[in-house]
Amino acid sequence: MRFPAAIPGTRTVLAPLVAVAALAGPLVAQDGASAGELPAGARNPAPSADTVDPSLFGGLSFRFVGPSRGGRVTAVEGHRSHPHTFYQGATGGGVWKTTNYGMTWENISDGYFRSPSIGHIEAADSDPNIMYVGTGSDGIRSNINIGKGMLKSTDAGETW
Numbered sequence: 001m002r003f004p005a006a007i008p009g010t011r012t013v014l015a016p017l018v019a020v021a022a023l024a025g026p027l028v029a030q031d032g033a034s035a036g037e038l039p040a041g042a043r044n045p046a047p048s049a050d051t052v053d054p055s056l057f058g059g060l061s062f063r064f065v066g067p068s069r070g071g072r073v074t075a076v077e078g079h080r081s082h083p084h085t086f087y088q089g090a091t092g093g094g095v096w097k098t099t100n101y102g103m104t105w106e107n108i109s110d111g112y113f114r115s116p117s118i119g120h121i122e123a124a125d126s127d128p129n130i131m132y133v134g135t136g137s138d139g140i141r142s143n144i145n146i147g148k149g150m151l152k153s154t155d156a157g158e159t160w
Helices: 012-028
Strands: 073-081 082-090 094-098 118-124 128-135 150-153
Touching: 073 118, 082 118, 082 128, 094 150, 118 150
Parallel strands: none
Antiparallel strands: 073 082, 082 094, 118 128, 128 150
16 A cells, blocks of 8 residues: 655655554454354353352451441552551542551641642651642642642641
8 A cells, every 4th residue: 555755744644554454354353253142152252240159258247448438549658667547538538547556546736737639648757747738739629629738747746
């Protein structure tokens, strides 16, 4: 196939597309299978619902992970010297802290922050008690609040 030389780059872009289109026809019609059907002798790789024994889940129980309110999580932070402590920021729920690997959570921003929307949380590498929080969200949606500044805590979120 010959492409007009007047359009720069046409050969580079269109030649591979034409080659793929030329090969696609024979591949679809292989073994006489029509669209949406598997060729004769082929097995469906998707597992059926009865492939997992339900008794394997007998000892498990559901539990909530994270705070009971807060909204969509937009920031998560921890510090390597405190592997059991994590901070979570939410779109409309402020900053939450756990000190027991997420079993319980406490809101540490209510009464301090002018915006409940959290965009970023950062723990200082040099000191896990120094926390920085940026309010606001980078996801433009109808249900977020605008940011109203940065906050700093020097006592792991006790005060800001």
